[in-house]
Amino acid sequence: METKAIFATVIYLSLFLFFISVQVGTAGAMPAVISVEPSYQKVPQGETFTINISIDPGTNEISAAQYELYFNTSVLNATSQTKGEFLSQDGVTTTVLLNSINNTVGKISYGEFRTGVDYGVTNPGTLASITFIVTADSGISHLNFSDVLLSDPFAHEITTTIENGTMEVGIPLPRIISHSISNTTISPNGDGFLDYTVIDVAFSKPVAATISIEDANHNFVTELYSNDSVEDPESIVWNGKYTNGTVVPDGLYYTNVTMDDGVNPLVYDNTMTIIVDATPPSHSNETPASFIGEIAPLISVDVTDVSDIEENSIKMYVEGFHVLSKKTRIDHGYRVHYQTEQPYSNGEIITVRIIAKDKVGNVLDFTWNFSVDGEPPKHSNESPTGVINNPMPLISVNVTDEHGVDPSSIKLYVKEYLVVSEIEEITNGYRVSYQTEFPFHDQDSITVRIIANDTANNTLDFAWDFTLDLEPPIISILSPTNKTYATDSIDLNYTVSEPVAWVGYSLDGKENITIRGNTTLINLSEGLHALWLYATDAANNTGYSSVCFAIDTIPPQVIDWSPTESIVPVKTIIMVTFNEEMNKTSVEEAFSIIPNADGSFSWEGNTMKFILGYLAYNTEYTVSIKSNAKDSAGNCLDGNGNGIVEGSPSDDFSWQFTTAGLFDTGKGTYPSISGTHRGxxxxxxxxxxNKMYTYPCKGTGGHSEYVELYNETFYINATWNGYQGDYHNITFPQQFTLLANHTYNYTIITGSYPQIIHASSKEVTGGTITCDKFIDANGREYNDWIPAIRLSP
Known part of the structure; x- marks a missing residue:
């Protein structure tokens, strides 16, 4: 006993030293699985049964394994544990470090590892087999793993999934002890090849059995066999049809077997499968499908079938030529592909044909076409373009391609920024638009870029510009100006601050008239006119300017003038009134008076005044205004008033007047005395x-104190105002006229010492003066004393 204990200790120590060095396994690998098989058994008392400890490595390499298995000792006893072929399946030597059974505690232990190699096993297998005997008449024993440890060749621990088992005491369940299906794939198309399959089964004991077919979703299809008590049924045939004789669709089908031994619950077994394949293989993922941008594409197609594809049957033809295609295994078939060796031309149509057979002889013969599209999508209707006046425009462009545009590829950039654009489907493409969110500035130049791919992956990359012009053009009207014109045709001249798309004018509120540049306004009516000139630039900004002017083509006329009296005072004002506003300078330059006389001009409205000094007495003057006098419009004077401009001398305007004469005795002499003169x-x-001047003796205050002038039809008198102002003059109450060749009586009372003409009669300036009587202050009477006087305006 002691020797055995020491040996066991050595064994356990060795196993411990081996497994203590195991490291944690590599992450990401598929876990291994250790399981009890079968997972459930029902065995009567006194009988033995065997279970297998199975391992599936998953994606791992396994070089060592150990486990402990616990069972219920009140129900079972283990009788043996034998090494399986799992770790030595490839002929490599293994060492079993631990193999023990403890029926006292109900534990079985096992440990084994590969030696002499640095690689593990990758295929499933049985690690060990354990035989039990049933000791109880009833009960259940769970077969549960503990301390399971699997490792790879580098002593890395492998993640492991554990699947325990169960054993129940009782009459065993019925089971299928053998089964076969002659054709796991059938093609019930009536061609005599694999149209049906033969199913054979054998049961572990007599049972009431049924055999039926279910589809992949376990829906009932048809019942093939039924017997109340059978252990080895005769062969059963299924022709791939429903009970009503209709061929079932292609796909996977299950043989559902039920077994009833009358003791245990009904047992089901649907592990046997049959594939029905009555149609040719399927094709999918044809590439290129329709249009391509590459000129030397990779051509490929997937060929699949529920019964799989015969690889050697696959043939690909391009443009009628059998090509050396490559085949890649996929589920239920192959991906067949061929890299084009010579480039195709743009617009060329290529035909591809694929031929393949499935496992039951159904043939696929499929052809498809594709064409080479090496042209990118087209752009059109870019907006805005050129020069615009909207600071927040809607930006848009159409992107089209006869083979379609990929909407996910569309990108719109504004000023190099990718914007969130709206896309609207149109014929063969999309309208791409973006509503500006923030205003642009005047004179900003905006670049818009559109990128899009067609379905052949050709790329459009196009940019265009537009410019902001938010200010209207500035117009300067050079002609006409704000004045009056003497013609009915006037040049319309102007300048504009920038190039413009349109210019037009409106005269007196009438409709706009388009012009191409400077022009002439003709047939203008008389009177005031309002001109509005408009200019619109390329951005549709409109500027304007206006001017008022007048048309006057009627020549001016003289409508009044003075003086017009026959006799005019030497102190007078010449006035000429015109029927309209005149060019004052031209009138003054056209004015003349003969004999020449000095004066100054002034104007009141349309009346010109020539304010004279003193004119010569008793002189005829001619006043003239030549026809070159002009009105404010430049029309020359119509002096004769006939409405026709005839020029000089016909249209010269003139008239005459004569100045009044002067009566002046001249100076007198001494002796002198005051008194009363009559004559x-x-x-x-x-x-x-208007007044009378009395010549005084030098150094005296000689003057007249009273005067009266009269004849049969006339009378006037005046009285001296005393020594104030010009007291040598005596002023009459009003101005009056004394006519030539008329005789007037006078009475003059003098004061102080006036000058005396000592004669009875004297020829003087203006006529003759006589003395009828003079009575001096002393009362003496004379007839040859004449007062020295001057009558003047």
Whole structure:
């Protein structure tokens, strides 16, 4: 006993030292599985049964394994544990470090590893087999793993899934002890090849059995066999049809077997499968499918079938030529592909044909076409373009291609920024638009870029520009100006601050008239006009300018003038009134008076005044205004008033007037004394009188204190105002005229010492003066004393 204990200790120590060095396994590998098989058994008392400890490595390499298996000792006893072929399946030597049974505690232990190699096993297998005997008449024993440890060749621990088992005491369940299906794949198309399959089964004991077919979703299809008690049924045939004789669809089908031994619950077994394949293989993922941008594409197609594909049957033809295609295994078939060796031409149509057979002889013969599209999508209707006046425009462009546009590839950039654009489907493509969110500035130049792929992956990369012009053009009207014109045709001249798309004018509120540049306004009516000139630039900004002017083509006329009296005072004003506003300078330059006389011009409205100094007495003057006098519009004077401009001398305007004469005795002499003078004045010229001057003796205050002038039809008198102002003059109450060739009586009372003409009669300037009587201040009477006087305006 002691020797055995020491040996066991050595064994366990060795196993411990081996497994203690195991490291954690590599992450990401598929876990291994250790399981009890079968997972459930029902065995009567006194009988033995065997279970297998099975391992599936998953994606791992396994070089060592150990486990402990616990069972219920009140129900079972283990009788043996034998090494399986799992770790030595490839002939490699293994060492069993641990193999023990403990029926006292109900534990079985096992440990084994490969030696002499640095690689593990990768195929499933049985690690060990354990035989039990049933000791109880009833009960259940769970067969549960503990301390399971699997490792790879580098002593890395492998992640492991554990599947325990169960054993129940009782009459065993019925089971299928053998089964076979003659054709696991059938093609019930009536061609005599694999049209049906033969199913054979044998049971572990007599049972009431049924055999039926279910589809992949376990829906009932048809019942093939039924017997109340059978252990080895005769062969059963299924022709791939429903009970009503209709061929079932292609796909996977199950043989569902039920077994009833009358003791245990009904047992089902549907592990046997049959594939029905009555149609040719399927094709999918044809590439290129329709249009391509590459000129030397990879051509490929998937060929699949529920019964799989015969690899050697696959043939690919391109443009009628059998090509050396490659085949890659996929589920239920192959991906067949061929790399084009010579480039195709743009627009060329290529035909591809694929031929393949499935496992039951159904033939696929499929052809498809594709064409080479090496042209990128087209762009059109870019908006806006050129120059615009909207600071927040809607930006849009159409992207089209006869083979379609990939909407996910569309990208719109504004000023190099990718914007979130809207796309609207149109014929053969999309309208791409973006509503500007923030205003652009005047004179900004905006670049828009559109990128899009067609279905052949050709790329459109196009950019265009537009410019912001938010200010209207500035118009300067050079002609006409704000004045009056003497013609009905006027040049319309202007300048504009920038190039414009349209120019037009409106005259007096009428409709706009388009012009191409400077022009002439013709047939203008008389009177005031309002001109509006408009200019629109390329951005549709409109500027304007306006001017008012007048048309006057009627020549001016003189409608009034003065003086017009026959006798005019030497102190007078010449006035000429015109029927309209005149060019003052031209009128003044056209004015003349003969004999020449100095004066100054002034104007009141349309009336010109020539304010004179003193004119010569008793002189005829001619006043003229030449026809070159012009109105404000430049029309020359119509002096004769006939409405026709005839020029000089016909249209010169003139008239004459004569100045009044002067009566002046001239100076007198001494002796002198004051007194009363009476006599007559006979005039040889008409004079205008306002005052009378008395010549005084030098150093005296000689003057007249009273005067009266009269004849049969006329009378006037005046009284001296005393020594104030010009007291040598005596002023009459009003101005009056004394006519030539008329005789007037005078009475003059003098004061102080006036000058005296000592004669009874004297020829003087303006006529003759006589003395009828002079009575001096002392009362003496004389007839040859004449007062020295001057009658003047």
């Amino acid at each position: 007559t004045i006979n005039l040889n010229q008409t004079i205008i009188v």
